[in-house]
Each structure stands twice: as C-alpha cells, then as structure tokens.
Amino acid sequence: MADYEQPVVEVPTLTALLDGKYVEVRELTRKRLVEYASVLDDQRELDRAAFRERVLEVVQELAGTGQTGLGFPVEYGGGGDIGASVAAFETMAFGDLSVLVKVGVQFGLFGGAILQLGTKPHHDAYLTDLVSARTLGCFAMTETGHGSNVQALGTVATYDVATREFVITTPDESARKDYIGNAAAHARLAVVFAQLEIGGRSEGVHAFVVPIRDGKGRALPGVRISDDGRKIGLNGVDNGRIAFDGVRIPRENLLNRYADVTETGVYVSDIDNPDRRFFTMLGTLVQGRVCVGGAGINASKVALSIATKYALGRRQFGNPGAGEELLLDYGLHQRRLFPLIARTYALHFAQEVLAGQLHDVFSATEEVDERTRRALESRAAGTKALGTWHASETIQECREACGGAGYLSANRFDALRADTDVFTTFEGDNHILLQLVAKGLLTDYSTSFGELDQLGMVRFVAGIAVDTVIERTAVHKLLERIKDVIPGWDDGDGEGDVDAGLLDPEYQLTMLRWREEHMLSGVARRLKRGMDSDMEPAEVFSRCQDHVIAAARAHVERLVLEAFVAKVAAMPDGGNKIALNLLSDLYALSTIEADRAWWMEHGRLSSQRAKAISREVGELCRRIRPIAEDLVDGFGVPAELQATEMMAPGTREGDRTGA
Amino acid sequence: MADYEQPVVEVPTLTALLDGKYVEVRELTRKRLVEYASVLDDQRELDRAAFRERVLEVVQELAGTGQTGLGFPVEYGGGGDIGASVAAFETMAFGDLSVLVKVGVQFGLFGGAILQLGTKPHHDAYLTDLVSARTLGCFAMTETGHGSNVQALGTVATYDVATREFVITTPDESARKDYIGNAAAHARLAVVFAQLEIGGRSEGVHAFVVPIRDGKGRALPGVRISDDGRKIGLNGVDNGRIAFDGVRIPRENLLNRYADVTETGVYVSDIDNPDRRFFTMLGTLVQGRVCVGGAGINASKVALSIATKYALGRRQFGNPGAGEELLLDYGLHQRRLFPLIARTYALHFAQEVLAGQLHDVFSATEEVDERTRRALESRAAGTKALGTWHASETIQECREACGGAGYLSANRFDALRADTDVFTTFEGDNHILLQLVAKGLLTDYSTSFGELDQLGMVRFVAGIAVDTVIERTAVHKLLERIKDVIPGWDDGDGEGDVDAGLLDPEYQLTMLRWREEHMLSGVARRLKRGMDSDMEPAEVFSRCQDHVIAAARAHVERLVLEAFVAKVAAMPDGGNKIALNLLSDLYALSTIEADRAWWMEHGRLSSQRAKAISREVGELCRRIRPIAEDLVDGFGVPAELQATEMMAPGTREGDRTGA
Incomplete structure (x- = not known):
C-alpha cells in the first residue's frame, strides 16, 4: 500500500x-x-x-x-x-x-x-x-507561605556582632521551611536561605550552613523538625518541615562566595545591586532545573516503552470472524502514543543542547558574561517546564492506553506518575518558570517601549524586581529570516497545493518563529496599553497572564524544534535518518495542529491547510507504525526496568494462532 | 470597574x-x-x-x-x-x-x-x-485478555446433561478473570460471565452464580484465586484474579431472566437474535455506568472546593512594596479553575437528567420500548466518559494549582486522583464507550447509506455485531432547528458585531448542534467511501477512529449544554440565576473555545469572532471571581471532608495585615 x-x-x-x-x-x-x-x-x-x-x-x-x-x-x-x-x-x-x-x-x-x-x-x-x-x-529554601517567590521568604538570620554569630529565626508559621527533602529523617546539615539582617538593616536573602541534627540523629536545640507525612509519590524521600527558634551559628557558616559579613558586622559584596546579587546567587543553582527537566523526559521514555509493547501484545475487537486487532493497529491508539514518542525525541535533543550549554558555562575557566548565563537560565527554565509537563501527560496517556493492566502498580505507571507529578511544581513551578522566560524575552522589547521598565511592568511579569542586562536575543531577527523563506509558506489557498511544503522543516520552523514573534510583540503592546491606562499593574498583568505564558511556551517549542531539525540534518543518510525525519515532522505538525486555531485566528493558516496538517499527522502515524517498537527500543530502557506483569502469555504479536 | x-x-x-x-x-x-x-x-x-x-x-x-x-x-x-x-x-x-x-x-x-x-x-x-x-x-466479567470486548471473553460454561450441572473452565491465561473487586479476599460468591456451551454448540455469553469460597474464606476446589496486588489507587478494594478448573455448579445457578437451559439441555430464550439477547442482558447493567459518571463529577467538586479555598488563602508575588497577591486574583489561576467549576455544574445537571431517565426506565411498571432503553444506554455511556475524564483533568489541575501543598496526601488530592484514575477505564473504557455512542448515532444514517450495515461497517464502529432497532434520534431535526435561529448566528464578519450573541444560549447551542451534525455526517461519508474502496474494514475504521470519537463527544457536549441551559431557564430570577447563567455561558464558550479550530476549519467561525470568544471567557472569569467561593460552597462538600493541612495560619483572605 x-x-x-x-x-x-x-x-x-x-x-x-x-x-x-x-x-x-x-x-x-x-x-x-x-x-x-x-x-x-x-x-x-x-x-x-x-x-x-x-x-x-x-x-x-x-x-x-x-x-x-x-x-x-x-x-x-x-x-x-x-x-x-x-x-x-x-x-x-x-x-x-x-x-x-x-x-x-x-x-x-x-x-x-x-x-x-x-x-x-x-x-x-x-x-x-x-x-x-x-x-x-538538605536544601532549606521553600517555606509554607513562600514557594516560588524566594525573595519574599520570611526566615531571618540576624548578625550578632557581640558573639560573631548569626541567629536563625522562623518568625511565623508561614515562614517555616516546608517540603524539604532529607529533612524529616536523614539530614545532619541544612543550607538555609534567610533574610540577612545586620543592625536592623535587611540585606536580602542569603544562604547559611546550619547543623540541624546531632550524631545520633536527634534534632539540635532550637530546631523543630516535623514530617510532611505521606505524599502522592516519592515516599522514599523524607520531606519535612523545619522551624528555627533563635538557632546560633558561627559567622563563617554564611556561604560567602557573593557576599560576606565582616567580624564587626559590615556587609560586603562585589555585586552592588541587591537584586542582581540575588539572581546571581540563584543562577548558580540552574543545574537542578536542567536535571529535573531531563529526568522528566527520560521517565517518559519508560512509560512509552511499556505502553507501546503492551499495544503490540494486546488484541481487542476486530473484523467479525477474523480474530482481534492489535491495539497499536487502531488509528486512535497511534494518535495517542506516536506524537508523544516524537515529542520525547524532540525534547531529548533540546535537552542535549541545554546540557551542553550548562557544561560549557560551568566548566569555563574564564568569567562567563551575564548575557550567556541569563540565556542558559531562560533555556533551563523553559525546557524544565515543557519536559516535566510532557512527563505528566505522557505517563498518564500511557497508563490509560494500558487500561486495567496500567492500573496495577507492578506495571510501573503508578510510581512513575505519582513520583513525577511534583516535577511540574518543584525546582520552580512551571507557570512561574515560563513567566521567567517571558520576562527575558520582553526585556528585549523594553528598548522599543522605553517607559515600560520604568513603570515596573517588565519586573512585574516575573513577579520579581530584577536589574537585567538589556540583551538582544534572536527574536528581532526572526522577522527578517521569515522573509527569506520559501514563497507560499504562509498558505496555499488553492486546493491543489494545500499540502505543499508541510514536510519542509523550513516551513515548520517559520510557523513556530512567526507565532513566537507575534505573541511576544502582542504581549508587549498589551502590557504597554495597560500601563498607559489607569489600571493597577496587578490587574494589567492578571489580564495578560495567559498570553505571557503562551508566548514563552511558543518560544521554547521553537527552540525544541530547532534542536530536533538540526540533529536530524547532521545525521548520515540511512534508515535511522528517515525514521527521525518522520518523527521530526510529526513533532512539528502535531505541535502546529494543537495550536492551529491560533494561526487561523492570525491569518497564517487557511482552514484547508489546517485540515491538511491533521491529515498529514494521521499519515505520519501510519508510516511510523511499523517502526514503533524500534523507536521505543532506541530509548534504551533496560528490559529489567520495564513492566513485569503486563501480559498474559500467548497473546504477543506473532503468537497469534488461527485466522 | x-x-x-x-x-x-x-x-x-x-x-x-x-x-x-x-x-x-x-x-x-x-x-x-x-x-x-x-x-x-x-x-x-x-x-x-x-x-x-x-x-x-x-x-x-x-x-x-x-x-x-x-x-x-x-x-x-x-x-x-x-x-x-x-x-x-x-x-x-x-x-x-x-x-x-x-x-x-x-x-x-x-x-x-x-x-x-x-x-x-x-x-x-x-x-x-x-x-x-x-x-x-463479586462480578467476574473482565478477563486479562478481554476487557471491553465482553462478547469475546474466553471462560466456558459447558452444560453436562448427565449431572445437570454447568462446568466452568478457564481455557487459557488470557481468559482468567482479572481486576475483579472483592475477589482477592472477601467474596463468597461470584457472578461469572462465560460462553455457554451445550452439546458442542456455543450460545454466547451468559452469567452464572459460582461459589468461590467456603465459610472460612478458603478458595473452593477448582477455584484459583490470586491477588492483583498494589494498584495506583483504591487499595481498600481487594481486586484479584480467578481461574476455574472444571468447577461444577447446579443448572439453577444460571441467571435465567433472558435465557435458560432445560434439564435435558435445550436452550430456550424469548429473544431469538443472539446479539440482541446479549445486549439486552448487558443493558440491564447500565446503572453502574450512571453511578461511576456521577461519582466522577462529585469527586471533582471536592477537588475544586479545596483548590479554590487554597487560592483564597495563599498569596504570591505582587506589586513591589504592596504585599503579595492572592492566587485567585491571577488571571491564569482563574482560567485554570473557573471553566472547570462551570463544567462541573454543567455535568451535574446533565447527570441529573440521566439519573432521572434511569429511574423512569427501571421503575416502569410496563415494558419499556427498546428505543428508550438504547437512548438511556447511549446517554449513560457518554456521560460516564465525559464525567470521568472531567474528574481526572480537574483533580490534576487542582493538585497543580496547590503546588507543594497539593502533593501532600493529607490534602486529599493524592487519593482523589489515584482512586478516580481508573474510572476512565472501568465500567467500559471511555474511548470504547464513545464509540458505542457513535454507533447509535450512525445507525440513524444507515437509512441514507443502506448498504453500510450490510457491509458490516456500522457494526465495526463499535467493534461489536449488533442488531439495533433503527431509530431516529433528534439529530436529523437539528438542521431544521438551526435555520430558525437568530440571524448572524454563523458569524459576524464586521468588527462591530463580533461579540453579538455570544452570551445567547441559542447561539451557543446552535454552534454545538451544528458541529455534531456535521461531524456525524462526515464520519458516515468517510466510512461509506472507505467501504466502497478496496480497503479492509479494519483499516477504514482505524483511519476514521478519531473522527468517530470526536463526533460522539460533540454529541454528549451538546446534551450537557442543553441540560444546563434548561436548568437555568427554569430557575426563579435572582442572584443564583445570574450566577448560574455566568457559569452556563462560561461552560458553553470555553467548550467552543477549546475546539474553535474546528469551527474555523468548517467556515462557521471567523477569526475575529474566535478571538472575541476567548476574550469573553476571560471576562466571565473576572465576573465569577467575587462569587467563586460561594459557587464551590454550593457544591455542599462538608468541611470535614476537605483538606486538613492546607494552610499555614494567618494567611487566609481577611487576615491580611499592613499594606
């Protein structure tokens, strides 16, 4: 055929x-x-x-x-x-x-x-x-009433010049440290983030090494520790709460790479601006986000491996009298699993680019410029958000695609789903992270909208006041690139060429770039208009928030496709290249399909072409069907780590007997 | 404002x-x-x-x-x-x-x-x-290799005329009963579904009462019981597997309302057609689906109550210097929760209609005609699918909206999510149920496409062969109704009237009716075209499957909106009516928004009007914000059943101190 x-x-x-x-x-x-x-x-x-x-x-x-x-x-x-x-x-x-x-x-x-x-x-x-x-x-940053807004946390570290100690105090219940891994049972030490106060003056958030347990595992005086109890998942990790009642630590326990307090209580730092200092400190912790995003992507591979193999073993319904069909031969089942396989590959290669940048920045022997660091942080935030949402969606879809068998804990979806669920929330809530991405992008626009920053608008977008280096990302160059692309990229209106170019990566990338640019400039205009009105900044931001998030997501999706396309282009010719090309096309077109309303609303996609994209997604799924098992085997998830009670014997592909 | x-x-x-x-x-x-x-x-x-x-x-x-x-x-x-x-x-x-x-x-x-x-x-x-x-x-229907396809199950009940007993046998591992609640520990009896065989002839699936444990809880001879082990949720229910090795039961243990076997081994039934008999038997079990759908809707109310209250207690970020904002004042947070509140109300009222029909059919003193029964079954299948998917989506969104606090088991999302997860799969996999709905609707079309049924196509849609009474649902009348609706329903293309009529229930219903009608006739045409080609029926169906599911979903969404609109219309004037009108509008417009690409592709929505719908959804969310707590309180979830460790003291709305 x-x-x-x-x-x-x-x-x-x-x-x-x-x-x-x-x-x-x-x-x-x-x-x-x-x-x-x-x-x-x-x-x-x-x-x-x-x-x-x-x-x-x-x-x-x-x-x-x-x-x-x-x-x-x-x-x-x-x-x-x-x-x-x-x-x-x-x-x-x-x-x-x-x-x-x-x-x-x-x-x-x-x-x-x-x-x-x-x-x-x-x-x-x-x-x-x-x-x-x-x-x-343990890493005692998050507080019950202060999650992603680290700058607002409530724990206080007051310098006592008389004893040359810091005094760590939890002023109220909303400032207790919460969800802290290793806290409930195993940690002897804590790195505690607290507002540094010297002589009544606040110097902002700093990190301190605070002993919390003695050699026998008992909480030290002034340290109140409780257990967060059972959680949705990750119950092998002892998360707990910590509160401090005037706990004293030596002056030397301030982690003083970026700021220090002298014996006599003088605050010193090479970075003058307090916001910039704060974000420089936080920025050094970017590796955590890179790791969590990568973990989400790899957990998805486990789920897809199990679900794909199940669908190649389980039969259901079929032509009367002709035996039952394999689940994976159903169009809907292909539609449910294959775009997720494609997106897993895409995210894997995007993560590879990100991890490479992380390595380069943190292994550099010379000082890395702030622009490069900020670009890394933005990319880490965006990839973490998309990678962890992908994990939640993928594992859930795979569980459902395995029906009752997927509900049994022995088949791994239970722990996979429950354990990864909090990935979307920890190391920065995904929505907040995308706002961070958007803030970076919008900062570019602050040149065109000079008064924006002055009005606090850009700062408000990320919910944080920050003195960012004004940088020019690639965004402004996008419009120019778009003009260079093949004619007809924006749409063929005649019936004849409605499919033309759909599988051209240049077309796909142009679509994603155009959306990113248009969303971003649209957000900037809306924010400006709002600030020029008599609306409260909070209200202006609240009304644009979904638009802000969408723009950031569009940006990251473009980066992901670029990584995938570049990877495939560099491959030697052969079966693997053809296969990954199919996946790259499927990732691109299913991404466009999911948001096709947006392009239609903005005159960049005709209804005929939108329908052609959906047809092509179905066609790509059919072409991928024969190689689906190879593609999940390619993930390299060891058989010992896959599901154990998945199949009744005698029902695998190839075992079919009779008609 | x-x-x-x-x-x-x-x-x-x-x-x-x-x-x-x-x-x-x-x-x-x-x-x-x-x-x-x-x-x-x-x-x-x-x-x-x-x-x-x-x-x-x-x-x-x-x-x-x-x-x-x-x-x-x-x-x-x-x-x-x-x-x-x-x-x-x-x-x-x-x-x-x-x-x-x-x-x-x-x-x-x-x-x-x-x-x-x-x-x-x-x-x-x-x-x-x-x-x-x-x-x-226990209710021993499902088998390891035969889930939703009950007609294909493998357990056999052979009549032994010599002893006047049935002999129950599990021929292979794929035919063992699986995921059976009460089986692993507590059940003394099982209703076992098995292929009835008399003298070498199969009479199809029938139900038998089979004792499986003695008075001391020990498995009876020939009955092999094992435990399904830990599951994602519902671990208070003892699910297990049962296999039978020639277990003998008296002839009287056949549940013989619809068919019986005489002592001498003659099969008798008032219903001649075996398919019709099978579906009549299954149809009597419809109450289970009605109940599961309703349970999903009510579990959603618990999650929304908890998440809405959390968002009214927790503050985060905000105008520099002006204290932090309540989560519920963020536009995105409203966008995440309020359409789900609206859909919960909508589904509640749709479920009320369904439960009423169930009561009427099963309380009737006279024989209820088959058309009414089939309509009930279709509605039950569709409402179960949408109600349980709604539960999964809503509980997950609420968990994420509560961040780390949502991850703690004490705050209920853990069990809510894990326990309801299988609702989408049991009592009929949701996708299969929607195919069942589609089959019923397509049967109408078999008059216009006479040869379809002959070709086995309609039967194939649900994967089951069935002799359905050809009925005429309301679908054919939809087109006529559409013509009667207010002019301009299909779109205002000028900028001026782009918002006109968006909040008119007649407009909203017309949009949903038109989609249903168009999708349904489109599916019928595609199936017909496929059957006229040389493609295998399995292939034809596989290619249309997502279209089939979409048509069924469109049908159910229309029923849900009709129920909501009718309920609100019947309310006395006052604040509650205004409030539910807002929710009804939000349900309708967020439903249209979610699938707006489809209407645009089919020339029934201009891009300007699509954008106006999105704006209106945002506007409705802002209007609902002040009454959000009342709306979830209206669900009537007792405080004792809501979250226990949700908030640190002193951070609730109203407790705010200072600027």
Whole structure:
C-alpha cells in the first residue's frame, strides 16, 4: 500500500545517537540501575519508613561507586565533569525516582549550594563527606507561605556582632521551611536561605550552613523538625518541615562566595545591586532545573516503552470472524502514543543542547558574561517546564492506553506518575518558570517601549524586581529570516497545493518563529496599553497572564524544534535518518495542529491547510507504525526496568494462532 | 470597574438546587460520610491489608443503616427507589473512594447482576443477605485478555446433561478473570460471565452464580484465586484474579431472566437474535455506568472546593512594596479553575437528567420500548466518559494549582486522583464507550447509506455485531432547528458585531448542534467511501477512529449544554440565576473555545469572532471571581471532608495585615 520508502531502523545506532557524548556514563548508569532493579519492588512492598531507609542505603552505595559525584571537583572525590553528571542523573530516571530525587537533594541541591555559593573553607569542610554521602544534608529554601517567590521568604538570620554569630529565626508559621527533602529523617546539615539582617538593616536573602541534627540523629536545640507525612509519590524521600527558634551559628557558616559579613558586622559584596546579587546567587543553582527537566523526559521514555509493547501484545475487537486487532493497529491508539514518542525525541535533543550549554558555562575557566548565563537560565527554565509537563501527560496517556493492566502498580505507571507529578511544581513551578522566560524575552522589547521598565511592568511579569542586562536575543531577527523563506509558506489557498511544503522543516520552523514573534510583540503592546491606562499593574498583568505564558511556551517549542531539525540534518543518510525525519515532522505538525486555531485566528493558516496538517499527522502515524517498537527500543530502557506483569502469555504479536 | 450586575449568591439555595429531588438522601449521605471521616486518615495510615478490612467494616456498617441498599426491592431489605440509590452513591464520592467502589462492586455490580439477570429463586436465595452485606460477592466479567470486548471473553460454561450441572473452565491465561473487586479476599460468591456451551454448540455469553469460597474464606476446589496486588489507587478494594478448573455448579445457578437451559439441555430464550439477547442482558447493567459518571463529577467538586479555598488563602508575588497577591486574583489561576467549576455544574445537571431517565426506565411498571432503553444506554455511556475524564483533568489541575501543598496526601488530592484514575477505564473504557455512542448515532444514517450495515461497517464502529432497532434520534431535526435561529448566528464578519450573541444560549447551542451534525455526517461519508474502496474494514475504521470519537463527544457536549441551559431557564430570577447563567455561558464558550479550530476549519467561525470568544471567557472569569467561593460552597462538600493541612495560619483572605 505504501508508495514511500519505509525505513529500516538500526536500534543500537539509534541508542548511541541518543546517548551522544556520554555514552559510557549512560551505559554504566543503566548497568547500575539493573543491579538495583529490586528497589522497584521495594517501592511497592516496603512501608514508608523502611523504604526511606532502603533508598538511603541505595544512594549511599551509589555514592561509593562514584555514580553520584561526577559533577564535583576531583580533589573532593568527584568526577570533575558537569556534563557527565547531568547525563548520569537523567539516565537514573529510568529507575526508581525516590532514589533519583534523593540523589538530587543530596548532590544537586545541598551539594550544589555548598559548591556554588560557598568558598574554599566550606568546600574543604563539607565536600568530601558530602560527595561520599557520609554526611547528609538538605536544601532549606521553600517555606509554607513562600514557594516560588524566594525573595519574599520570611526566615531571618540576624548578625550578632557581640558573639560573631548569626541567629536563625522562623518568625511565623508561614515562614517555616516546608517540603524539604532529607529533612524529616536523614539530614545532619541544612543550607538555609534567610533574610540577612545586620543592625536592623535587611540585606536580602542569603544562604547559611546550619547543623540541624546531632550524631545520633536527634534534632539540635532550637530546631523543630516535623514530617510532611505521606505524599502522592516519592515516599522514599523524607520531606519535612523545619522551624528555627533563635538557632546560633558561627559567622563563617554564611556561604560567602557573593557576599560576606565582616567580624564587626559590615556587609560586603562585589555585586552592588541587591537584586542582581540575588539572581546571581540563584543562577548558580540552574543545574537542578536542567536535571529535573531531563529526568522528566527520560521517565517518559519508560512509560512509552511499556505502553507501546503492551499495544503490540494486546488484541481487542476486530473484523467479525477474523480474530482481534492489535491495539497499536487502531488509528486512535497511534494518535495517542506516536506524537508523544516524537515529542520525547524532540525534547531529548533540546535537552542535549541545554546540557551542553550548562557544561560549557560551568566548566569555563574564564568569567562567563551575564548575557550567556541569563540565556542558559531562560533555556533551563523553559525546557524544565515543557519536559516535566510532557512527563505528566505522557505517563498518564500511557497508563490509560494500558487500561486495567496500567492500573496495577507492578506495571510501573503508578510510581512513575505519582513520583513525577511534583516535577511540574518543584525546582520552580512551571507557570512561574515560563513567566521567567517571558520576562527575558520582553526585556528585549523594553528598548522599543522605553517607559515600560520604568513603570515596573517588565519586573512585574516575573513577579520579581530584577536589574537585567538589556540583551538582544534572536527574536528581532526572526522577522527578517521569515522573509527569506520559501514563497507560499504562509498558505496555499488553492486546493491543489494545500499540502505543499508541510514536510519542509523550513516551513515548520517559520510557523513556530512567526507565532513566537507575534505573541511576544502582542504581549508587549498589551502590557504597554495597560500601563498607559489607569489600571493597577496587578490587574494589567492578571489580564495578560495567559498570553505571557503562551508566548514563552511558543518560544521554547521553537527552540525544541530547532534542536530536533538540526540533529536530524547532521545525521548520515540511512534508515535511522528517515525514521527521525518522520518523527521530526510529526513533532512539528502535531505541535502546529494543537495550536492551529491560533494561526487561523492570525491569518497564517487557511482552514484547508489546517485540515491538511491533521491529515498529514494521521499519515505520519501510519508510516511510523511499523517502526514503533524500534523507536521505543532506541530509548534504551533496560528490559529489567520495564513492566513485569503486563501480559498474559500467548497473546504477543506473532503468537497469534488461527485466522 | 464593573458595569454589570454582580450577583449575590444564596449558598443554601444553590446546594438545594443541586440536591434536587433527593435532598434528604443526599443530606443523610453527607452526615454519614462525616461520621466516617476518619476513614480518610485510615486510607493514608493503614497498610493495604488492614485498610481492606477497615473498608469492609465501613461498607457493612453502612449496609446496616440502609444507605447502600436503596435500589433493591423493599421485600429484600432494600429501599425500592433507583433514583435515590444513584443520588446516595454519587454523594458518597465526597468521601473515601475505596468505600465507594466496594459499595459499587457489592451492591451495584454483584447485586445488580443478581437482581437484573436473575429471577425470583435467585432473588430469594441471595438478595437479603447481599443487601445486608452478610454475603459478599463479586462480578467476574473482565478477563486479562478481554476487557471491553465482553462478547469475546474466553471462560466456558459447558452444560453436562448427565449431572445437570454447568462446568466452568478457564481455557487459557488470557481468559482468567482479572481486576475483579472483592475477589482477592472477601467474596463468597461470584457472578461469572462465560460462553455457554451445550452439546458442542456455543450460545454466547451468559452469567452464572459460582461459589468461590467456603465459610472460612478458603478458595473452593477448582477455584484459583490470586491477588492483583498494589494498584495506583483504591487499595481498600481487594481486586484479584480467578481461574476455574472444571468447577461444577447446579443448572439453577444460571441467571435465567433472558435465557435458560432445560434439564435435558435445550436452550430456550424469548429473544431469538443472539446479539440482541446479549445486549439486552448487558443493558440491564447500565446503572453502574450512571453511578461511576456521577461519582466522577462529585469527586471533582471536592477537588475544586479545596483548590479554590487554597487560592483564597495563599498569596504570591505582587506589586513591589504592596504585599503579595492572592492566587485567585491571577488571571491564569482563574482560567485554570473557573471553566472547570462551570463544567462541573454543567455535568451535574446533565447527570441529573440521566439519573432521572434511569429511574423512569427501571421503575416502569410496563415494558419499556427498546428505543428508550438504547437512548438511556447511549446517554449513560457518554456521560460516564465525559464525567470521568472531567474528574481526572480537574483533580490534576487542582493538585497543580496547590503546588507543594497539593502533593501532600493529607490534602486529599493524592487519593482523589489515584482512586478516580481508573474510572476512565472501568465500567467500559471511555474511548470504547464513545464509540458505542457513535454507533447509535450512525445507525440513524444507515437509512441514507443502506448498504453500510450490510457491509458490516456500522457494526465495526463499535467493534461489536449488533442488531439495533433503527431509530431516529433528534439529530436529523437539528438542521431544521438551526435555520430558525437568530440571524448572524454563523458569524459576524464586521468588527462591530463580533461579540453579538455570544452570551445567547441559542447561539451557543446552535454552534454545538451544528458541529455534531456535521461531524456525524462526515464520519458516515468517510466510512461509506472507505467501504466502497478496496480497503479492509479494519483499516477504514482505524483511519476514521478519531473522527468517530470526536463526533460522539460533540454529541454528549451538546446534551450537557442543553441540560444546563434548561436548568437555568427554569430557575426563579435572582442572584443564583445570574450566577448560574455566568457559569452556563462560561461552560458553553470555553467548550467552543477549546475546539474553535474546528469551527474555523468548517467556515462557521471567523477569526475575529474566535478571538472575541476567548476574550469573553476571560471576562466571565473576572465576573465569577467575587462569587467563586460561594459557587464551590454550593457544591455542599462538608468541611470535614476537605483538606486538613492546607494552610499555614494567618494567611487566609481577611487576615491580611499592613499594606
């Protein structure tokens, strides 16, 4: 029936392509996960307390192998390779996610704060024991009443010049630290974020190392710790609450890379502007977001591998008298799974670009300019948001696509879904992150709308006051590029050429670029108009908020497609390239299809062409059907980590007997 | 700022409106749930085995109060009121959902099968002990390899004329009964669905009462029972697998309302056509679907109540220097929650219509014609699908809208989400149910496309062969009605009147009716064209499947809006009517907005008007903001069943101090 070239996929080569630069690290991580596959059973069978201890044990054993310390300096027992540490962490998302998140808490958040915000004395004091997981710590930033708005948190650190100590205090219940991983049971130390006060003057949020438990695991005087109790998922991680009643720590416990307090109580910093200082500090913690986004993308691979194989084993209905059809031969089932496979590949390559940038910035021997750092932070925020939403959507769709079997915990969707659910919220709520992305983009526009910044509008967009370097991203250049593209890109109105160019990446990219540019300039105009009226800034922002988020999302989707298209273009000819081209087309067209109303509303898509895009998505799904199993096998999720009770025997493809 | 009338909502009156005819039953159910509120804690704190026993205890105690037997005849200890039993069941979804589902298994599925498929001897033998929950039973329909395709199940019941017994056998692993509630621990009896074979001839699927455990809870000889183990949710229900090795039961254990086997092995039935007989049997079990849909809608009310109150307590970001804003004052937050509140009201009223029809059909003293029964089944299938998808979407959105607090199990989203997740799959997978709806609608078209049925196409749509009475639903009349509607309904192209009529229910309904009609005729044409080609029927169907599902969904959305509009129209003037009018408009316009691309593609919506609809949705959200708390309070979810650890003190609306 097909009049096109049907690709033959080489699965090992495809996995190697995905593994990229860090093939050994990823291969080793998979091996470790298989060795520890029993933790997936423990997650279901042990009670909460026992599972916490089991996860601790696994994390400590992994630390002993060097698996978890790749990002730390060699002199403290680390691997000295940021990129490798991201690759290892992402790949660990194939296994139990409590283990993953406890690793993230210990080595990413706690360890990362000591490394990035501390100086040599802190490194010497803590890093070796931290990297080996002999000392457990936590990252006490979030408060009950202050989540993503870190600048507004309520914990106070007052400098007592008489004793040369900081006094840490929780003024009210909304300022208690909350949801803090490692806090409820295992952490001996906490990096506490608090408002620094010296002589009655506030210097803004800073980080302090605060001992919270003694050698026997008992809370220290003045430290009130409670357990957050059962959560939707990640019950192998001991999240808890911490409040401080005048806890005293030495002056040296301020993590003083960007600011310090002298013995006599003088505040000193190389960065004069307090907002800029705050965001510089926060910016050093970007690796956490990069890791969470990558973990979400890899968790999606597990779900898609299981659901695709299930659909190749399970039959249902069919032609009367002719035996039942495989689920994967149903058009709707293809429509449900294949665009998600395509988007997983797309996000994987976008994440690879991001992780590469992270590695370069944090491995640079010279000072990296602020523009580059901000671009990295924006890209990390956007990729984290899209990658984690993708995980939630994908795992849920896969669960439903497996029906009752998907509901059984043994088949992994339970923990996958429950554990990743909070990924959309932690390391920055996704909506807030997209606002951050939008703020960066809108800052470009502040040249054209000079008074905007003055009015506090741009600052309001991210909900934070920030002194950003005015930068010019690629956005302004987009309009020019658009003009260069093939004629007819904006639409063929005649019936004849309605399909023309749909599979041209230049057309697809142009569509995404045009949307991004148009949304962004539209938001800027709306904000300006609002500020020129007598409306309250809060009201102006509230009315534009969905538009702001949409613009940021459009921006990130464009970056993702660019990464995918570039990757495919660089591949050698062959079956794998043809296959990934199909996926790239499917990602692009299903992305356009999902928002096709927008292009129609803005005169950039005729109704005929919109329908042609939907038809093409269906056609691409049919072409992908024969290689679907290869494409999920390419993800490289070890069989031992896939579902265990999925199928009754004798019902797999090929086992079919009779008509 | 407002130039419109802002309604004042009377909450008790609103709750009374939702309670409707069964206000006492619902009030009493709420009282019971509050008495048993501790089961919500048990769900989190007890281990699986202990929680199962606790849930059994609660179900048995509730049975003792008459709460769970309202739908059974008075002579067997029931309440003799189908409508009341649905109202009671729906309302129980405010509480723990393992309790709800165990009630559903015992009284709805097991009890319903005995009542509907059995005759007086079965009623006399089982109903009294079943209604009092002294005898527990299970409903053994689903098999590992045969879920929604009941007609294809593999278990066999062979009649042995020598002993006058049926011999129940599980021929292979794909035919084992699976996911059966009450099977793993508590059921003494099972209603087993099996292929009836007499003298080598198959008579199709029939139901049999099969004892599976003795008085001490041990599996009987030939009955292999295993536990499905941990599930995503509903772990208070003991789901299990059952296989039969030649288990013998007396001839009288065939539930023989629609067919019987004489002692000498002659098969007799009043319904000649085997397909029709099968669907008549299944049709009597429609109450289960009605109940599950209603439960999903009510579980959504709990989630929306919690999330709305959280958003009225939690502040975040805001104008620099002016204190933080309430979450609910953010436009995006309103956009996330309010359309879901509106859809919950809409679905509630649609469910009320459905439950009324169910009551009428099953309480009728005369034989109800098949057309009415089929209409009921179709409506039940569609409402179940939309109601349970709504629950999944709403609970998830509410969880995310509460951030980290939403992730704590104490705040209820955990169990709500996990327990309702399978609602989209059980009692019929939602996609299959919508195909069933589509099949019914397409049957109308088989008059215009005579050869369709002959070609097996219509049968294929639902994957089942069925001899349906050709009926004429309202669909054909839609086109005529459309012509009568206000001029300009299809679009104003000038800028001036782009908003005209958006809030006119006649416009909104016309849009939904036109979509339904157009999609349906489009599907029929595509199927016909496909059948006229040389394509395999399976391939034709596979390619149209998303179109088929979309048409069914469009049909149900139209029914839902009609129910909402009719309800509001009948209300007395006043604040509540204004408020529900806002919600009705929001439901209609957000429904149109979500699929606006479709109307644009089909020339029924200009881009200007599409944008006007989006603006109006935002405007409606702003108007609803001041009454949002009243609207969720109107749901009548008792405070004791809402979240317990949601807020830090001192941060609720009204508690704000300072600027």
